[in-house]
Amino acid sequence: MTRPIEVRVLIGDLTKALLDAETGFGMWLTGLGGDGDLEHDPAPGSEDCVMLQLTVDADLEPLWTVVRHGEYDDGMPLTSGRRRALGLFRVDERVDTHLRWGRGSALARLTDGGADAAVIAVRRASRDTVFNDVAPSLQSTASQIATAAGAIGGGRFIELRPGWDPVASASPSALLLHEGTIPLTHAGLGSRRLIGIAAQELATQDGNILLVDEIEHGLEPHRLLHMLHELRKRSDQRQGQVIITTHSPIAVQAMAATDISVVRNVDGLTEITPVPEEINDAQGALRAGPSAVLARKVVVGEGATEAGILRAIIRHWDDERTSTDKPTHAALGVTFFNGGGANAAIRARVYQELGVTAALLVDHDDPGVDKHVEAARAAGVRIARWQSGNSTEAEIISVLTDEAGLLKIVELAVTHKGSQAVGSHLRAELPKLSPQDDPCTAAAWTTAGYSLDEVCAAVTAAAGGGSNKKDRDKKAWFKREDAGETLGEFIYQQWDRYQSTHLGAELTKVRRFIYSDEEPKDISQR
Structure with missing residues (x-):
């Protein structure tokens, strides 16, 4: 240096x-x-x-x-x-100091004398107890040491025996907080941290500065939320300043957006970016996707279907990379989540404006979100979007040009919605089907005289919730994250079919965004 x-x-x-x-x-x-x-x-x-x-x-x-x-x-x-006058104290995993009456501890500052006298009394009693009740094995060992030491010139010992260490017992740090007969140093880490905060707050009540490192460490969610509430209340009452660090999405969700600063290390330079008041929708974005600001990159799936597809396919991409000793998405600091539908593009833009490199996977069947998608693109968000007019289901099904592919989609839907519901949806889109035939079979489609294109259109409509807009989302086949994962598995297993399509190109964008220059230009081989 x-x-x-x-x-x-x-x-x-x-x-x-x-x-x-x-x-x-x-x-x-x-x-x-x-x-x-x-x-x-x-x-x-x-x-x-x-x-x-x-x-x-x-x-x-x-x-x-x-x-x-x-x-x-x-x-x-x-x-x-x-330094003590500043009232600055830090709470991390080394909190046990403040559970003892040791030098510089909160308990010592709170106590006006008495600790030394108490320790001296304990020392005398402990010394007498050990001297008067020595185990034969301990005394035997001591006698052996006396003889051996005398033989090599170590001295002449008359009464060598075990005893209480006067240095340790005379120190005030030998006094330790107990709950009944249990030392508090045996309590859980979260409890010790909270007790340490309480002790130090009592010892430095006049405008102190509280630093809490990884506030969630050792705390259950309910205690973490309560602690954050109390610290926020203390700060609002101008009883000093509180600075905490966290890797917990729960902590991010619990705080007001303007209380949060995003800390990043870029090429060796640490940058701290406070959430500015002028960023609209920041609170909603941080509550919906708190993990985003804890990562280097974030991929926002527009809704449950897209989030499920991402989860399934990223797992496979990670498996490919670990087989060649390359880092996974988690190792590269990338996260992904459900953006909540119409708000997904807004949230992706907020993350980008907060310094988190963002990408958005979004369908193209709702013109109402177009302005938000373009605003996100203008802010620097990488956009992966299907062909104009296509929902995610429509984009996937549009590539299926044979009965086998369409039957597989229907089969996947049955595993999530049940054969009765899926059959009912198909009958609504294919009214010429015979009541006696199973609407989930290619034979029924052929018997009714439907062409492959007509069946493809009907399966697409049924998968999206039907031609009737009423209760469409409830009827849709894959509007859940687990169902989206099923579609992601299907896409991956059928990658030879999708690789050269628009869907394949957009997912390749997402893959290159996640793994950056770790990815070769040609990722068709796997």
Whole structure:
């Protein structure tokens, strides 16, 4: 490393204690003007702030100092006393410190004496207990050590025996919070983190800064949601500042959009993008697809059918890649989900505007979403869309030019809707079918005199919910994600049929979007 790393943080809204010249930062203040400009000395009308600097040079030793705007000297060391005055504490998996009366712990700061005396009393009692009730095997071992040590000149021992460690027992950190007879260090990680937060909050009530790393770690969803609510309430009441990190979709869903900042590392540069208030529909997009902002890329399937197709076919693509030692979609930081129908294009645009590279898989039978699709395209979203006028079912069926393919689609529908429902839908589209014939068979279609094109049109209409628009979505054969997965399996198994079609070209776009330059130009071989 040729240049040191420097990170500066400006902290405002300082308490009287922090403004004190002796114990606080009164002699090292930086001004923050109303226009956002920094001042070497606070001027009338500007806010008093303190600027902290973390420096890491070639020896990788972190150095914390207090600096001022415009100065480039070494600054003032950030002492432990001033650090405590800031009320800054962090909660991560190393929370057990605050469950003991140890140096610097929240419990020690809350207790006005008494811990040392209690430990001394315990030390004496423990020492006497061990001395007066030594197990014969322990005493035998001690005697053996005495003899061996004497033989090699280690000293002459008269009464070598097991005893209580006076250093450990004399330390206040030997005192530990218990629930009944159970030490709290034996509790679950989530419980320990919550107790640690409670203890530290009590110890630093005057405008503290709470840092919580991966807030969801160790917490059940209901406790996570309650904790987020309490922290948000605390922040709203201006009782300090709360900064949390998370990889949890539940946490993203629970927060207001404007509380969220998306953190990304692009080519070694870490970027933090707050969700701006001016992004319309951000709240709905984050609630509907919280996993999107936790990924590098997102593929939004327009609805349940498209999401199911993506799930099935991406699994197969991943299997192909792992067989040649290439990373899967998850390893590349890609997620996909159901965009919720008409709102899918809007949500894809929001993710793109938040810095998440987005793609949209969408059908082409609803002109009402065209403007949203074009807005998403203009924002940089990659669009994969079927031929004009085609639903997803219609796009898939349009390629089937033989009875075998159409029968397979009908068979797949029967597994999800049942033969009675599928047969009823086909009879509605093929009214010349004989009441005695099974409408789900090619023989019935031929007997009724229907051409292959007529059967294809009827199967397409029935799969989409029928020619009658009433209750179309309820009647549609594949408007569920599990049914969409069935279609995805069908497409993959019939890839030789679909590869050179419009559907094949659009899915190839999606594949190249997911795996980027990891994909060869010709992916027809598998």
